[in-house]
Amino acid sequence: MNAPLVQLSGVTKTLKGQGEPRSILSGVDLTVHPGESVAILGRSGSGKSTLLSLIGLFDRPDTGQYLLHGNDIARIRERRAAKLRSAEFGFVFQRFFLLKHLTAMQNVSMALVNGQGWLPRRKRRAKVMAALDLVGIAHLAKHRPSRLSGGEQQRVAIARALVREPRILLADEPTGALDTETGALVIDVLHAATHRGCGLILVTHDHAHANRMGRVVRLTDGALVPERQGVFS
Numbered sequence: 001m002n003a004p005l006v007q008l009s010g011v012t013k014t015l016k017g018q019g020e021p022r023s024i025l026s027g028v029d030l031t032v033h034p035g036e037s038v039a040i041l042g043r044s045g046s047g048k049s050t051l052l053s054l055i056g057l058f059d060r061p062d063t064g065q066y067l068l069h070g071n072d073i074a075r076i077r078e079r080r081a082a083k084l085r086s087a088e089f090g091f092v093f094q095r096f097f098l099l100k101h102l103t104a105m106q107n108v109s110m111a112l113v114n115g116q117g118w119l120p121r122r123k124r125r126a127k128v129m130a131a132l133d134l135v136g137i138a139h140l141a142k143h144r145p146s147r148l149s150g151g152e153q154q155r156v157a158i159a160r161a162l163v164r165e166p167r168i169l170l171a172d173e174p175t176g177a178l179d180t181e182t183g184a185l186v187i188d189v190l191h192a193a194t195h196r197g198c199g200l201i202l203v204t205h206d207h208a209h210a211n212r213m214g215r216v217v218r219l220t221d222g223a224l225v226p227e228r229q230g231v232f233s
């Protein structure tokens, strides 16, 4: 079997808001291999987004180990974290965060402008169109978000996440703003990325969507508990 993409062991995180510091994660273990999909369930406020932000290197654990391709990155500095974020991860959120004055194509293209060094225009265009094609909306490339449905906008956002060919997709409630049928299509598109070797971590409240993943875990009392084992477990 391939080495894990992501391996968390004993990860803890306490958040200090305005009130008393609160332990959110008290010992999270999670391993994700290339091509594997994992759904994270958990009640509201259980810490799912906090965990995803640690995995996506927006924040660091207080204690515990985080191996990315076998390298311990639990305590790296922000400069290196930013590089890894753009090289390794694709992010999809409940809100689409599209720029409304730009077309679908231009929105996806922004991810290349921001993330990768200089790419000749023709190459950039080919990558963008390939990403839009992967999510089934190449024919909508010239449309602005206001002319797209919610599901189509989310697919633009997924194309924007995929265009840099991430090794891991992190999706935080990506269907939260969509109806059930449209949500299922978005899950199809995300899951298809795993066939190309991408790891997928999906945070969701929807059991039907969770059950489409290879493995389902639940965040409860600060730790992940298996709900259903998948092929890699």
Ligand SMILES: Nc1ncnc2c1ncn2[C@@H]1O[C@H](COP(=O)(O)OP(=O)(O)OP(=O)(O)O)[C@@H](O)[C@H]1O
Residues within 6 Å of the ligand: 015, 016, 017, 018, 022, 024, 042, 043, 044, 045, 046, 047, 048, 049, 050, 051
């Ligand atoms: N900066 C912060 N300081 C203190 N507490 C915080 C901070 N950010 C989030 N929290 C709290 O940490 C807990 C976990 O939040 P988080 O957003 O990770 O939960 P979640 O499981 O993703 O919830 P939801 O399903 O509602 O999105 C919540 O109780 C939240 O209020």
